[in-house]
Amino acid sequence: MARPRSFDADTALAAAVDDFWDSGYGATSTDELCRSTGLSRSSLYNAFGSKRDLYLQAILRYAAEKQGQRADLLATDLDGRALLRVVLTTVLDEQWGDDDRRTCLMINACVEVGSSDEEVRRALADNADDFRRMIADVVRRGQLDGSLTDRATADQLAAVLHAAVDGLQVRSRIDRDRDPVDDAVSTLLTLL
Amino acid sequence: MARPRSFDADTALAAAVDDFWDSGYGATSTDELCRSTGLSRSSLYNAFGSKRDLYLQAILRYAAEKQGQRADLLATDLDGRALLRVVLTTVLDEQWGDDDRRTCLMINACVEVGSSDEEVRRALADNADDFRRMIADVVRRGQLDGSLTDRATADQLAAVLHAAVDGLQVRSRIDRDRDPVDDAVSTLLTLL
DNA sequence: ACCAATCTGGATCGATCTGTCCAGAACCCG
């Protein structure tokens, strides 16, 4: 047909994810996106449409990757309580392992764009639902094996756990010491 | 001495708070700040220094106002559990009453600037500490009057509650229906 | 080998950004 692309679109998208994750949507310039992806402006716009379209695709890619990681975690044979602790600490490990202690890109997007872009909002809501479903699966496992409370349904507990881990990520942005965050996870688990 | 100011600095600062709250630091232009405050560029820069300085002052003003509101809540004579529910729902009422369902300016600032500005970071951390202290006071009241669990210390429970309410605010940015958020508050209270 | 189609580099556009600067207006004090 014609001249083929000299770059891999998904590799470029991965670089864009990192940019948006670092700086958010507004503060990431198209120049920076060209630099990090290695594409010229023409190629960038030709491949992804606009900065906003690229942002949406970056969010979808990030969400898909997260969903895969969650499936991996569920494949272990830990009891419910132990697995729940792994789930919570894994999220925080990722954040504290990063120099800038970035919050999950989804949280950043919730705060920055919120409901102002319906497609983005839907992507964020879908991802949040997936994450809560995964947490609910873990809680259900714990309720069945007796390691977690059944004073509330798995879905109800998952909503609380999801909120708590998101809030702890926000806190981790400004805390210097991780101990209080880990303590909060332990306290939360003692309540379950 | 000389010509006096033709505007009230705190009124202007209040307008700036609203701008930054609406759009964050980066997406709020100095033109918009001039428009909402009614000041010319000269007056704005003369009074507040720079956009970044104005942002810091806006955050400090917002934090001071929040701290006053918290003191008011503590002055009621509800039992600990009832007061805790009021505290949590008050935060969410404020958000859901807003058309854009803005998250607390402090959360926005945590996500957007994080630790990249040490003065801002300190202001955010101080405010978070204040809020947690207030929650701990409420929990302590509930532990003394027997309406709340003492399976963990008040400080430990406050850390969990603070994280949860922050996470629920993030969720509220993209949820269309408030019920799941209220349900999460109820579930959280059943665990205490 | 040549045509048609796509991709790419880079210049460029118009808008917008933060911050500065200066001339003149407004005021207090003596």
Place this chain on the structure above:
DNA sequence: CGGGTTCTGGACAGATCGATCCAGATTGGT
């Protein structure tokens, strides 16, 4: 009432923004 000081409006500077456009390079199909 006048002098010295501060405030104010608006023009301006210099940089950067997202997006477009076009000429030329590169390819597959015939």
